[in-house]
Amino acid sequence: MNTLLLIIALLAMTTLAYHVGRKRALASVGGNGHLLHSLPSYHGAYVALWCILPAAIIVFFWLSSENAIINSMMVSSLSLEQQDLSTAEINLILSEIRNIASGAIRSTNIDETKLALADRYGELQFLSTAGLIVVTMGIGAMGLLYSRRFIAPRFRARRWVERMVMGLLIACSIIAILTTIGIVLSLLFEASRFFTKVSPIEFLFGLHWSPQTALRADQVGSTGAFGAVPVFAGTLLITIIAMIVAVPIGLLSAIYMAEYATPHFRSVVKPLLEILAGVPTVVYGFFAALTVGPFIRDLGESVGLNVASESALAAGLVMGIMIIPFVSSLSDDVINAVPQSLRDGAFAMGATKSETIRQIIIPAALPGIVGSILLAVSRAIGETMIVVMAAGLSANFTANPFEAVTTVTVQIVTLLVGDQEFDSAKTLAAFALGLILFIVTLILNVIALTVVRKYREKYD
Amino acid sequence: MSLDQPVNDSEIMETEIKVSARGVGVFYGEANALRDVDIDFRQHQVTSLIGPSGCGKSTFLRCLNRMNDTVDGCRVVGSIVLDGQNIYSKDVDPVELRARVGMVFQKPNPFPKSIYDNIGYGPRIHGMATNKTEMDEIVESSLKLAGLWDEVKDRLDEPGTGLSGGQQQRLCIARAIAVAPEVILMDEPCSALDPIATAKIEELIDELRQNYTIVIVTHSMQQAARVSQRTAFFHLGNLVEQGDTEQIFTNPVDDRTQSYITGRIG
Ligand SMILES: Nc1ncnc2c1ncn2[C@@H]1O[C@H](COP(=O)(O)OP(=O)(O)O)[C@@H](O)[C@H]1O
Numbered sequence A: 001m002n003t004l005l006l007i008i009a010l011l012a013m014t015t016l017a018y019h020v021g022r023k024r025a026l027a028s029v030g031g032n033g034h035l036l037h038s039l040p041s042y043h044g045a046y047v048a049l050w051c052i053l054p055a056a057i058i059v060f061f062w063l064s065s066e067n068a069i070i071n072s073m074m075v076s077s078l079s080l081e082q083q084d085l086s087t088a089e090i091n092l093i094l095s096e097i098r099n100i101a102s103g104a105i106r107s108t109n110i111d112e113t114k115l116a117l118a119d120r121y122g123e124l125q126f127l128s129t130a131g132l133i134v135v136t137m138g139i140g141a142m143g144l145l146y147s148r149r150f151i152a153p154r155f156r157a158r159r160w161v162e163r164m165v166m167g168l169l170i171a172c173s174i175i176a177i178l179t180t181i182g183i184v185l186s187l188l189f190e191a192s193r194f195f196t197k198v199s200p201i202e203f204l205f206g207l208h209w210s211p212q213t214a215l216r217a218d219q220v221g222s223t224g225a226f227g228a229v230p231v232f233a234g235t236l237l238i239t240i241i242a243m244i245v246a247v248p249i250g251l252l253s254a255i256y257m258a259e260y261a262t263p264h265f266r267s268v269v270k271p272l273l274e275i276l277a278g279v280p281t282v283v284y285g286f287f288a289a290l291t292v293g294p295f296i297r298d299l300g301e302s303v304g305l306n307v308a309s310e311s312a313l314a315a316g317l318v319m320g321i322m323i324i325p326f327v328s329s330l331s332d333d334v335i336n337a338v339p340q341s342l343r344d345g346a347f348a349m350g351a352t353k354s355e356t357i358r359q360i361i362i363p364a365a366l367p368g369i370v371g372s373i374l375l376a377v378s379r380a381i382g383e384t385m386i387v388v389m390a391a392g393l394s395a396n397f398t399a400n401p402f403e404a405v406t407t408v409t410v411q412i413v414t415l416l417v418g419d420q421e422f423d424s425a426k427t428l429a430a431f432a433l434g435l436i437l438f439i440v441t442l443i444l445n446v447i448a449l450t451v452v453r454k455y456r457e458k459y460d
Numbered sequence B: 001m002s003l004d005q006p007v008n009d010s011e012i013m014e015t016e017i018k019v020s021a022r023g024v025g026v027f028y029g030e031a032n033a034l035r036d037v038d039i040d041f042r043q044h045q046v047t048s049l050i051g052p053s054g055c056g057k058s059t060f061l062r063c064l065n066r067m068n069d070t071v072d073g074c075r076v077v078g079s080i081v082l083d084g085q086n087i088y089s090k091d092v093d094p095v096e097l098r099a100r101v102g103m104v105f106q107k108p109n110p111f112p113k114s115i116y117d118n119i120g121y122g123p124r125i126h127g128m129a130t131n132k133t134e135m136d137e138i139v140e141s142s143l144k145l146a147g148l149w150d151e152v153k154d155r156l157d158e159p160g161t162g163l164s165g166g167q168q169q170r171l172c173i174a175r176a177i178a179v180a181p182e183v184i185l186m187d188e189p190c191s192a193l194d195p196i197a198t199a200k201i202e203e204l205i206d207e208l209r210q211n212y213t214i215v216i217v218t219h220s221m222q223q224a225a226r227v228s229q230r231t232a233f234f235h236l237g238n239l240v241e242q243g244d245t246e247q248i249f250t251n252p253v254d255d256r257t258q259s260y261i262t263g264r265i266g
């Protein structure tokens, strides 16, 4: 709440700074705007940036370190025997104090020392917020006053503003890149910890997957088996089923839309088809689990087949439907990118429409189509919600689509859901699976994108 | 080469009329892009269609092989008679028609296939070759006619798109020849080419005249003068004037033709 007010105040000051810079720039040339090196708005933006950037950086660091600092101050004011407790217990005490301070715990029998501590906590928080407001607004005002002095007719405000904006853009892209690198590194690190417990050979080639390990020494339980082949096989099976559904339907509808449909029909249907891609996967998930799965089971029973109600087929079918728009939309784009001159050339040779499509357009668009299919495959491999809800959990090593199977993503979810020890092989296995998943989809994406790009270049 | 020699009048009159258009008009939706065109094209002759851009030359050319059928909202009126039959009558199949009336486009548009398959494409869809030997013969003779054989005979498997612009355009001409058409339409076939490639194509057009009826759209009056025996001048959707190339360029009847060839409108 306070932070929100602070941000509003800071923005108000920035607006003020903009007008101050503008006014001053115009005043410096007696209102004769064209005597300025840069447009008045650049001078305004220059002052505004000086006002907001340093202040925003302060706010960011203040807010991100506030808790840690207050906590350590609280710890130092705890009694000595309490300070010797384990971190977890100290955290417990601290959160109790916090709850008292915020009024979440309202009990008459809270002991005195805790009440005092809660008071102290409230005090510290108030100080911190007040300090933040004063410091931020001060820095903002200083930035305003400092930069205001530079405003002069020959001052190159435009170059400075553009440089600062560029810096901002670079900072943003660096954040994105660093995040990606961070994710990859943590994945690598955790996976390598897993591979110290389970050999990569066993993980990659073992045929038995049963990650439940005994938590205590005296517990009766499995010792855990981490052969991931059944899990990979499950992913593969479901992906294949999904592609069997998605590729023909997606591709044929793309051909229809690109080559046969009237522009009006196309402008209505294409967005409709793309809505399929916007349906939350959890919705597909319960559609698969509650409608398609039982339907397939009943259908199977009526012809004497034994179908599990959670089957690879149900999950694969629904996933295939979800992926249709990926295939159709991208394929439609690449088919449209085939130059009209090739169609004209084929028609002028006396080719019929279907001959032109089959023999000229599809071969010309093939690399792009393959690219779109690969992207769809990587989407299918990474898809989680549908398979969690509809494919089951048992790691059957089977090619029978009527049986329940499990996939890499489902296993990651089940391994990490609930309270976990973060150093057991069971938990770490999730990272190893994630790493494999990441590598596979990365490779697929890279191939798909290069293929698509190559294809684009050919006609541009 | 006979290009620079004055065209012999009697030679022109001798040949038979191959295509004859009467009252041809074209509408793109409501817009009337071409009005009431009457013109004959004679066998073994090259006819140039000239005129400022947007005057309807391409539109008219595309009527001659019914390529306008493939354009949404395009409507053609009037009659175009090829060897005594109106190509717009119900019982003419545009697909068969296009095998008889070939077309070469402004920008070379080889298919993204091998040189061999580019030539073989037409014969294959029209079932003109029953075996590989026959197909080889068609490919070889078409490439020879288009003057491209010597340049590509060792790399028939390579993609047609890998050739130079001029070679690609000759490949497209060879591709059109391969289905043994009677008429060849060319829409500014040299406008994307350099002068040397252009000269080669012009030479080729003159040779092809022996076997085909050729209609060529060009924006270059020198080219029209070099390759064609007859010329038709279009202006704002009207066929303004037609006649022997000599006469059009030396002694035009209409003021608009006069202005165009002297460079005052264009
Ligand atoms: N596909 C089309 N749709 C609508 N109008 C067209 C189309 N093609 C050509 N036109 C119009 O028809 C007229 C003649 O065009 P075109 O035959 O291409 O001229 P030229 O080849 O002589 O330069 C122009 O006004 C052009 O805008």
Ligand SMILES: [Mg+2]
Pocket (backbone or CB within 6 Å): B057, B058, B059, B187
């Ligand atoms: Mg044109």
